[in-house]
Amino acid sequence: GQQVMQIPQYQHVQEGEDFTTYCNSSTTLSNIQWYKQRPGGHPVFLIQLVKSGEVKKQKRLTFQFGEAKKNSSLHITATQTTDVGTYFCAGTSGSARQLTFGSGTQLTVLP
Amino acid sequence: DAGVIQSPRHEVTEMGQEVTLRCKPISGHDYLFWYRQTMMRGLELLIYFNNNVPIDDSGMPEDRFSAKMPNASFSTLKIQPSEPRDSAVYFCASSKQGKVEKLFFGSGTQLSVL
Numbered sequence: 001g002q003q004v005m006q007i008p009q010y011q012h013v014q015e016g017e018d019f020t021t022y023c024n025s026s027t028t029l030s031n032i033q034w035y036k037q038r039p040g041g042h043p044v045f046l047i048q049l050v051k052s053g054e055v056k057k058q059k060r061l062t063f064q065f066g067e068a069k070k071n072s073s074l075h076i077t078a079t080q081t082t083d084v085g086t087y088f089c090a091g092t093s094g095s096a097r098q099l100t101f102g103s104g105t106q107l108t109v110l111p
Numbered sequence: 112d113a114g115v116i117q118s119p120r121h122e123v124t125e126m127g128q129e130v131t132l133r134c135k136p137i138s139g140h141d142y143l144f145w146y147r148q149t150m151m152r153g154l155e156l157l158i159y160f161n162n163n164v165p166i167d168d169s170g171m172p173e174d175r176f177s178a179k180m181p182n183a184s185f186s187t188l189k190i191q192p193s194e195p196r197d198s199a200v201y202f203c204a205s206s207k208q209g210k211v212e213k214l215f216f217g218s219g220t221q222l223s224v225l
Contacts, residue, residue, distance in 0.1 A: 030211065031211050033211075033213060033214075035214075041218075042202060042216040042217065042218050042219050043154070043202070043204075043214070043216050044216070045213040045214060045215070048211070048213060088154065092211050097142070097159070097161075097166070097211065098144070098156050098159055098167060099156070099211070099214065100156070101146075101153060101154040101156075102153075103153045104153060104154075
């Protein structure tokens with residue numbers, strides 16, 4: 001079945017440093033979504049990418065979808081303590097309706 | 112909009128007991144998903160419904176797990192009998208009809224089976 005891997009599993013950064021998490025799928029994805037889960041909270045949708053090579057920005061967050069639609073990345077510029085949480089990618093393949101979630105990257109931002 | 116509502120928020124039970132988790136999706140959403148989250152296995156899809164009909168239950172661990180959606184505004188996930196390895200956070204999520212829509216998650220139920 002479809003597998004979605006994320007690296008790194010954990011990342012500690014100093015406030016103000018940049019952060020990137022990478023997502024790789026074993027199969028070509030129809031689309032990819034990114035979610036953020038704060039400690040003790042629930043996943044919250046951030047963005048969806050559909051097109052090959054697509055790049056989207058949300059303030060300090062930049063999301064990319066690979067040309068082959070098998071990988072994606074989330075980059076945060078100048079991290080803040082409010083960025084703390086676990087970031088998940090999630091994708092679908094073919095006609096499947098359900099999302100397969102990656103293992104997540106847990107981000108800690110040190111003040 | 113109240114969002115996806117799950118109850119209870121926390122459940123502590125003893126091994127062998129029956130556990131029922133409840134979910135009210137967002138009004139107008141046609142899809143409902145049950146996920147389980149653990150440190151070891153991450154977020155796993157257990158089952159999902161479309162218009163109250165179970166579409167894919169291949170993620171349900173075993174016969175001890177069952178899920179129902181008797182109407183558009185209510186779903187249950189039942190574990191009988193519960194085991195310590197079932198301890199996890201169980202999330203319910205809903206989404207609109209569409210090719211692939213974003214998921215709205217509930218606050219989850221933290222289940223501890225002693």
